Amino acid sequence: MAFFSPAVLYQLYERRLVRALDAASTPRHIGVILDGNRRWAKSMGAGPAQGHRKGAGKISEFLCWAEEVGCEVVTLWMLSTDNLKRSDRELDDLMAIICDAVDKLATARRWRLRIVGDRSLLPEGVRRRLDAAEAASADVDGLHVNVAVGYGGREEIVDAVREILHEGERAGSSLADVAAHLSVADITAHLYTKGQPDPDLVIRTSGEQRLSGFLLWQSAHSEFYFCEAYWPDFRRVDFLRALRDYSQRERRMGR
Numbered sequence: 116m117a118f119f120s121p122a123v124l125y126q127l128y129e130r131r132l133v134r135a136l137d138a139a140s141t142p143r144h145i146g147v148i149l150d151g152n153r154r155w156a157k158s159m160g161a162g163p164a165q166g167h168r169k170g171a172g173k174i175s176e177f178l179c180w181a182e183e184v185g186c187e188v189v190t191l192w193m194l195s196t197d198n199l200k201r202s203d204r205e206l207d208d209l210m211a212i213i214c215d216a217v218d219k220l221a222t223a224r225r226w227r228l229r230i231v232g233d234r235s236l237l238p239e240g241v242r243r244r245l246d247a248a249e250a251a252s253a254d255v256d257g258l259h260v261n262v263a264v265g266y267g268g269r270e271e272i273v274d275a276v277r278e279i280l281h282e283g284e285r286a287g288s289s290l291a292d293v294a295a296h297l298s299v300a301d302i303t304a305h306l307y308t309k310g311q312p313d314p315d316l317v318i319r320t321s322g323e324q325r326l327s328g329f330l331l332w333q334s335a336h337s338e339f340y341f342c343e344a345y346w347p348d349f350r351r352v353d354f355l356r357a358l359r360d361y362s363q364r365e366r367r368m369g370r
Contacts, residue, residue, distance in 0.1 A: 177349070
């Protein structure tokens with residue numbers, strides 16, 4: 116009787132999952148809430164920074180998986196507006212780790228980056244590094260990767276409406292005129308993700324089953340997949356399971 120190592124069994128299982136996927140049902144845009152870095156660190160007897168660093172190391176691997184299945188856009192939520200309330204020490208470590216991770220993505224010249232969020236909430240040095248990484252990858256013809264830093268879904272909608280009001284003012288329109296003609300399409304055109312398809316699938320790791328404000332406007336018709344694994348432990352097999360689950364759902368889009 117043959118015995119196989121866990122690694123071989125997982126490889127065989129991955130191949131089975133890949134064969135079961137329908138290329139026609141591949142999500143164009145996948146949003147990911149990278150949750151569980153701190154809890155992973157705690158379970159390992161380590162500090163938060165080690166968890167964040169381990170989680171950052173998972174990003175390139177995940178993007179390769181997304182490329183393999185033909186995904187066009189990935190949005191990674193790396194720092195929320197709520198996260199900005201953490202201790203100065205943890206925030207300093209986390210922002211340095213995020214900047215290093217984004218620099219690495221830009222240097223790879225494989226993915227086109229867009230920084231989404233309220234950059235005014237970030238320290239000047241962090242803003243400069245993120246802006247530079249975004250600019251350095253602007254000509255890359257590859258998977259579009261939104262890096263959500265200083266991001267909150269409510270704040271995004273407020274920013275969109277605020278910009279619409281400013282545009283109306285610059286055009287000499289009255290507030291009443293702007294309000295009378297305001298549409299869903301107007302707000303969509305002023306979101307951080309403007310010009311991109313809405314997420315078909317949103318994945319959250321760590322077992323938490325809520326969005327916490329992630330892509331509130333854009334996820335109106337998204338499918339959600341909640342995975343028990345902490346983000347640093349998220350495996351290709353977990354990703355493939357999410358895709359299999361997505362492919363088996365009937366997306367009626369409100370119809």
